[in-house]
Amino acid sequence: MKHKALQRLDEYFTELNSRREKCVFFYRIFSYDEEVRNFIIRYYEEARRTGVVIEGKIPNPDEKNLAYYNEMMGMEFHMDVRWMQASLKRWLPRMTDYQCQVVAEAVYDVLIAMHREGKTENMLKNAYIKFMCWLYYKFERVTNRLGESKIPKILYEGNISNYELKLISILAHAGCDVVLLEYQGDSEYLKLDPKSEISLPYEGGQKGFPEGFHLAGIRKEMEEQQNLQRLYGPSPQIHPCTNAWLEGRGLEEILKPAQTRGAEKEFFYNAFMRIIGVPDKLTYLNELYQFQHELKTAGRKFVIVEGEIMAPSMEEINAIRRNNYKNRDQMLMDLSANIRIAEGEQLQRLMIKSFIDVLAEAEKEPGMNLNKLMNKAVYLLCWMKRYEGALFAGWKYPQISCFIHLGGCKNENEAMFLKFLSALPVDVLILMPDLNDTCCLQDKWLYEKHETESLVVSKFPRENTDIQMGTAAYHAERELDTLMYQDSGVYRNQQYSQAVSVTLQTIYEEIEILWDQELKYRPNFSITGDVVNIPVIFAKVSGVKEGKTAQYWEQIRTLVTEDTYLVTKAPFLSGTDENPVKPYVTEFYKNGRLMKETIKRHRAYQYGYLREEVQNHILDKLDLLIQQKTIEGTFQNGTEYTIVATVLNLPKEILRLIQKFDFTKKNPKLIYINTKEQMISLEDSILAAFLNLAGFDVVFFVPTGYQNVETHFRKNVLIEHQAGEYVYDLTVPDLRSSNTFQSWRKKMFRR
DSSP states (O other), rough: OEEEEESSSGGSSGGGGSSSOOOOOOEEOBBBOOHHHHHHHHHHHHHHHHEEESSSOOOOOOOOHHHHHHHHOOOOOOOOOOHHHHHHHSSSTSSSSSHHHHHHHHHHHHHHHHHHTOOHHHHHHHHHHHHHHHHHHTTTHHHHTOOOOSOOEEEEESOOHHHHHHHHHHHHHHEEEEEEOOEEEEEEEHHHOOTTOOSSEEOOOBOOOTEEEOOOOOOOHHHHHHHHHHHSSSSOOOOESSSSTTOTTTTHHHHHHHTOOOOTTTTEEEEEEEEESBTTTTHHHHHHHHHHHHHHHTTTOOEEESOOOOOHHHHHHSSSOOOSSSHHHHHHHHHHGGGGSSSSSHHHHHHHHHHHHHHHTTTTTOOOOOOHHHHHHHHHHHHHHHHHHHHTTTOTTOOOOOEEEESOOOSSHHHHHHHHHHHHHHSEEEEESSTTTTOOOOOOOOOEOOOOOOOOSSSHHHHSSOOOOOHOOOOOOOHHHHHHHHHSSSSTTTOOOEEEEEEEOOOOOHHHHTTOOGGSSSSOOOTTTTTEEEOEEEEESSBGGGOOHHHHHHHHHHOEEEEEEEEEEEEESSSSSSOGGGGGGGHHEETTEEEEHHHSSTTTTOTTTHHHHHHHHHHHHHHHHHHHHOOOTTTTHHHHHHHHHHTTTTOHHHHHHHHHTTTTTTTEEEEEOOOOSSSOOOHHHHHHHHHHHHTOEEEEEEETTOOOOOGGGGOSEEEEEOOOOOOSSSOOSSSOOOOOHHHHHHHHHHO
């Protein structure tokens, strides 16, 4: 039978009577893309059902095979087509006369070609017997299908040998479709068939096969898919057609009515889109406002999330019915029973299928185990229940709702939830107007649109009052900010809202040198993304140099700047002090989590007048102080609640220093002097550790050398300097009086 060239790979699956000519296809594939992958999966399934799949070499006939052939056929050999046809009829009795004829003719043509190449009659006889054994032991299931409308398929994986190629070319000429998969490229094949006379190279594909690709992996995936099909239960009758209908117009296409996106009734047409940047900074916010206004006008259901999707609350988590599980399948089948909605059986089936699919994909992540996978599943179910009413209440085919995520996915759970939604009748739209934002979502179905300009948008303009339109001059100034204040060493006032403290290891003399320096000039100052790494001092100075108390107090006086909070008597804070926060601390810290939003909404919260970023800074460092377990007794005897009560009831003067603090300039200070035997309180230790994390320089002056603050620390977090002799019963003078004069005089006359 003639070999012909393909126009499309899927022509392989056209039956013989429907092909342009009665022909077969014999191609070798050595390049790869998604189309090739999908073809191989489909062709592999066809070859398993109606042909032969060869993974590795075709085994040479062994002694038993040859003995059986000799017993049945004898060792006679003639270079005659009719003799070969009669032999095939005896050797493979299920073959028809037609099948015997076409195979005999193909064998004869190959042997004649070998004869022309100089092969002896004995060599031709050996080749003939090898071909006959291979036909009987490996290809008998295709020889009796030759000539049928449904053409038998042969799939060969790897570098084919000379005699294997001859045998498979015999079958191709007799009426089999053949595909050779060459993972290492085409060079080895061309040594056997330099002019590609036996088979044709497939010119599609964009790159070589990925490392590790093989049919065993395809088979495993197919088995996994069959297993998942069992978990899905009844299949939905409608399926997603995601992005195929898009033309690249962005927001405009999301507004397109569902009925006009496509005509096939078995599909719903949704979008899974990420737009990075903005087309025009002057009009972008108004475009967003008009976009959501048109969604409302059209009666579309939609959800808008700004920043991160809020993690599930304990109430949401406890509402998910779950058990102990032995394996993934048991877990997925049981947890999917939580998906019960009133909007129709088809939508419920879609949700169950998408739920199982995204978790089966998540299971492949490195380090994933059953417990971690269950946590992800619970997150997914919590968010689904949280938003299902807003997205699907009263849903009817072909309605499409819209989920808008402003700012991009910040963690894997968010990315997983958006993948889950993308397989449902939902347009999933990720907006990243700020080009400096990042999004961890990666998915082969995600359509990405890039714009040229960048704009910081933290809030989606839902109402007219939300829109603040910048003028051209305003945006020009912001661009100048970018040029001047990024990687230049020059910083705008309050440019950064996040900071991480790094405690410097210094010698005693360096405290005075570094004390009044701007942070950006200190060693180890850096900026990573939007976070400032602040080098701070956290030290205890024990003793008095040479016992000279006058010089000792003078030295401390020079450190008392206008941004210094001075404590001269221990203890400063006490557990018996009035504290309006203390009765509510068990509401503020639950199940190992600081309930930040609960704190901000509570009537006992005292920091609501501070700038939002300052409140977040305080709460973040409070959370970090607890998690680091710096304070002795944290998570053992309830000390974490004392930490919460102390940090949420700071003195007003300290709060003003935090509010004023610019992370790139001079930082605020705490000087704590303890000249007596009184122990520093637990609350004072909490205050010091918190201010260290918040970016303060903190120094304890202890002329007695006694232990104080460190007794409440679980680990050594401050640097102790032995300045000199221990001196007792000192009285602290007024260190703020005439401080300006003392500092000026010292600077003028110091050598």
